[in-house]
Amino acid sequence: MKVFTLPERTEWKKLLARPAIDAAALEQKVKVILDDVKVGGDEVVKKYSRQFDGMDPGDLRVDENTINTSEQGLPDELKQAIQQAAANIRAFHEKQLSPVEMIETMPGVKCWRKSVAIEKVGLYIPGGTAPLFSTLLMLALPAKIAGCKEIVLCTPPSADFAGGAGLHPAILFAAKTAGITRIFKAGGVQAIAAMAFGTESIPAVYKIFGPGNQYVTCAKQLVQKDGIAIDMPAGPSEVAVYADDTANPAFVAADLLSQAEHGPDSQVVLVVVAPTLAQRVQKEMEKQLLQLPRKQIATIALENSKIIIVRNQDEAIDLLNEYAAEHLILSCAHPEAVAERIINAGSVFLGNYSPESVGDYASGTNHTLPTNGNARAYSGVSLDSFIKKITYQQLTEQGLKNIGRTVEIMAAAEGLQAHKNAVTIRLSP
Amino acid sequence: MKVFTLPERTEWKKLLARPAIDAAALEQKVKVILDDVKVGGDEVVKKYSRQFDGMDPGDLRVDENTINTSEQGLPDELKQAIQQAAANIRAFHEKQLSPVEMIETMPGVKCWRKSVAIEKVGLYIPGGTAPLFSTLLMLALPAKIAGCKEIVLCTPPSADFAGGAGLHPAILFAAKTAGITRIFKAGGVQAIAAMAFGTESIPAVYKIFGPGNQYVTCAKQLVQKDGIAIDMPAGPSEVAVYADDTANPAFVAADLLSQAEHGPDSQVVLVVVAPTLAQRVQKEMEKQLLQLPRKQIATIALENSKIIIVRNQDEAIDLLNEYAAEHLILSCAHPEAVAERIINAGSVFLGNYSPESVGDYASGTNHTLPTNGNARAYSGVSLDSFIKKITYQQLTEQGLKNIGRTVEIMAAAEGLQAHKNAVTIRLSP
Numbered sequence A, B: 001m002k003v004f005t006l007p008e009r010t011e012w013k014k015l016l017a018r019p020a021i022d023a024a025a026l027e028q029k030v031k032v033i034l035d036d037v038k039v040g041g042d043e044v045v046k047k048y049s050r051q052f053d054g055m056d057p058g059d060l061r062v063d064e065n066t067i068n069t070s071e072q073g074l075p076d077e078l079k080q081a082i083q084q085a086a087a088n089i090r091a092f093h094e095k096q097l098s099p100v101e102m103i104e105t106m107p108g109v110k111c112w113r114k115s116v117a118i119e120k121v122g123l124y125i126p127g128g129t130a131p132l133f134s135t136l137l138m139l140a141l142p143a144k145i146a147g148c149k150e151i152v153l154c155t156p157p158s159a160d161f162a163g164g165a166g167l168h169p170a171i172l173f174a175a176k177t178a179g180i181t182r183i184f185k186a187g188g189v190q191a192i193a194a195m196a197f198g199t200e201s202i203p204a205v206y207k208i209f210g211p212g213n214q215y216v217t218c219a220k221q222l223v224q225k226d227g228i229a230i231d232m233p234a235g236p237s238e239v240a241v242y243a244d245d246t247a248n249p250a251f252v253a254a255d256l257l258s259q260a261e262h263g264p265d266s267q268v269v270l271v272v273v274a275p276t277l278a279q280r281v282q283k284e285m286e287k288q289l290l291q292l293p294r295k296q297i298a299t300i301a302l303e304n305s306k307i308i309i310v311r312n313q314d315e316a317i318d319l320l321n322e323y324a325a326e327h328l329i330l331s332c333a334h335p336e337a338v339a340e341r342i343i344n345a346g347s348v349f350l351g352n353y354s355p356e357s358v359g360d361y362a363s364g365t366n367h368t369l370p371t372n373g374n375a376r377a378y379s380g381v382s383l384d385s386f387i388k389k390i391t392y393q394q395l396t397e398q399g400l401k402n403i404g405r406t407v408e409i410m411a412a413a414e415g416l417q418a419h420k421n422a423v424t425i426r427l428s429p
Helices: A009-016 A024-040 A042-053 A064-068 A076-094 A133-146 A169-178 A188-197 A214-225 A249-260 A275-289 A295-303 A313-323 A335-340 A356-361 A397-413 A417-427 B009-016 B024-040 B042-053 B064-068 B076-094 B133-146 B169-178 B188-197 B214-225 B249-260 B275-289 B295-303 B313-323 B335-340 B356-361 B397-413 B417-427
Strands: A002-005 A101-106 A109-117 A120-124 A150-155 A182-185 A207-209 A238-243 A267-272 A306-309 A325-331 A345-350 A387-395 B002-005 B101-106 B109-117 B120-124 B150-155 B182-185 B207-209 B238-243 B267-272 B306-309 B325-331 B345-350 B387-395
Touching: A009 A313, A024 A042, A024 A188, A024 A214, A042 A188, A064 A169, A076 A133, A076 A169, A076 B101, A076 B109, A076 B397, A101 A397, A101 B076, A109 A397, A109 B076, A120 A133, A120 A188, A133 A150, A133 A169, A133 B397, A150 A188, A188 A207, A188 A214, A238 A249, A238 A313, A249 A267, A249 A275, A249 A295, A249 A325, A249 A356, A249 B417, A267 A275, A267 A295, A267 A313, A275 A295, A275 A306, A275 B417, A313 A325, A325 A335, A325 A356, A335 A345, A335 B387, A345 A356, A356 B387, A356 B397, A356 B417, A387 A397, A387 B335, A387 B356, A397 A417, A397 B076, A397 B133, A397 B356, A417 B249, A417 B275, A417 B356, B009 B313, B024 B042, B024 B188, B024 B214, B042 B188, B064 B169, B076 B133, B076 B169, B101 B397, B109 B397, B120 B133, B120 B188, B133 B150, B133 B169, B150 B188, B188 B207, B188 B214, B238 B249, B238 B313, B249 B267, B249 B275, B249 B295, B249 B325, B249 B356, B267 B275, B267 B295, B267 B313, B275 B295, B275 B306, B313 B325, B325 B335, B325 B356, B335 B345, B345 B356, B387 B397, B397 B417
Parallel strands: A002 A306, A120 A150, A120 A207, A150 A182, A238 A267, A238 A325, A267 A306, A325 A345, A345 B387, A387 B345, B002 B306, B120 B150, B120 B207, B150 B182, B238 B267, B238 B325, B267 B306, B325 B345
Antiparallel strands: A101 A109, A109 A387, B101 B109, B109 B387
């Protein structure tokens, strides 16, 4: 990790910049697949599956019996862990249910706002080196709690499971745990296209969630232009750790490495006041890195990572707010007081016993979080992501009399006579 | 208005389709202006103002004295109306403040979620035929209630007010009423560019709000790709009215016309069970239309508008949910029961005394709403639009012991050893 000692504030922006992502370069390739699926449906999804996933998925839909018997292949302790994580995630997201907010703004003028589930949502779970059943829980459980009627899940089939359902049993068990029954063997751009436009088997949805590689990210951006909502703009995962003398260097090192192993483009930032702490963390990292199966990935990520030594805690907080990390770990004295002053972050981990990995899997908070500085304006996925809030107003005749003049005057001043008339005609004797 | 009698469900999608908006066609033009402002700053904003607004704005920033003395030019009744509307909007949006949600998902595992204001937001108020001070209230008041620190307002200068501040006094008075002090005379694509990238005078913001013509809409979409959040995708304004025998044809006609006068591309849909009601509404519209100053605009909008006669109320509700109107007026018996069954709409107006114009100006609900079918997945602007929700977790040592095994097992199953280590190292004796 590169060390930057007492950089000036004017240098922060450059220092904290993430690598630019050039989605435009992929657009043409991605667009071809999107258009192809739009026209050709299931058969085209299967064609791309043979090409990219290296297998013919057969029926795209996974039948319910396969989902229900998935657990037979899994160790009990993994099933229990998934169930415990699901219980915690469910509890945290159920807390986010909000009541109808109603107010009479003037006598006879009643206004309210109500949460209504998005009727049709699509969840995308990428394939790759590991089965991301944790992400499945993070998306499916809030969708169920919100009350989405049609929850479609797409995930690429893998030749590793060609004998069975084509999908990892932990994925199927997590889906079963969350109560998801419409699972389709489709991945990559073709899965995003299928959920955006619909095919013979895969229903079109109104909003698409989930992580993915740069092609999937680009596909989500393109279908967003066509009026399909998406969860949030995506970028490489990242962590910032603020550590002071109360931090344990071995713990900090483990946290930094757990981010670094995600991918070669992972972003890792350590902010400290004391240079000696930085050295002790680095030594620990070298030691721990050797033990990691994914040490090659982590090593590449760490080459782009930064240790920033600042003058004091105030400066650290300002710098962390400027960075707007997806994950922010506060390994410091009085982390509650520091957390109060954090205004830009996806999820915050307080104290020495709150590693990022508890949030990644099981504490209950959602791990789908804004990256790439988007935490300045975006929230992570939550129950809110699966609902919209509709507003309502109901006036009595007297209510309209009370507010009518206000509306008439404003409408006239904006030059909108018909807007005024809609009131006047109702109040005319 | 074209009348469609008992269309089959299979025809609904085509019948309810909005005109396609081809933003791509404008992209090149808009991109030139964005890039130009990014490099050239204030001087380029002024150059485009001379070109498009027909005046040199001079200093881009409106000085506070000008804002504070704006009311001198305004009739008292307009000032009072603006203040009344502001009071109602403030009351409704203050109801949307939400407390911290905290839960201990397992003993020693505390998780919570907190609303934090987006630090820097930009509000765009278009110029054009009328001063949209109502939109200013709808955006500025929630931003203030949310606690956004830097609220930047851009609106194009007009030669009509060249002698004064270059802006309509009602715009300035509404800004003053809402407590907005950083107002800039900048409009169109150049204003969006200035708020996205910053200029010498105009600060860069994290999220941009507000309506605009197709160029402004395109500019917002393009800066969104660069990581600037925007309020929502925009399209022409629209209303759907469901009316039964209890409706007053003159009221319904007035509501339809108030939408039609917005612009030639406004979308107006009337859904009825009884063909006779449709005829009576149409007669009323012909009569009222003659009195309107904007009758030319309304006439064009009505040519693309539709009356749809359905079999019964159930079918009407299904059709309205499929359409997902920005504004939905329920001029029918028991509107509360019908409203309960609406799952896709921006804002709903219940009963014969709740015209859309009360929501446009003063009932308290927000008038920045999802158009173009986006109400299926998007909410209108609310307090939520100006905050993000950060999640937090804090574990005690015992808490980590309680959840640790779950995290270790899941991390190992996903092949992420360093994630597991971050727990193991903390629990090792």
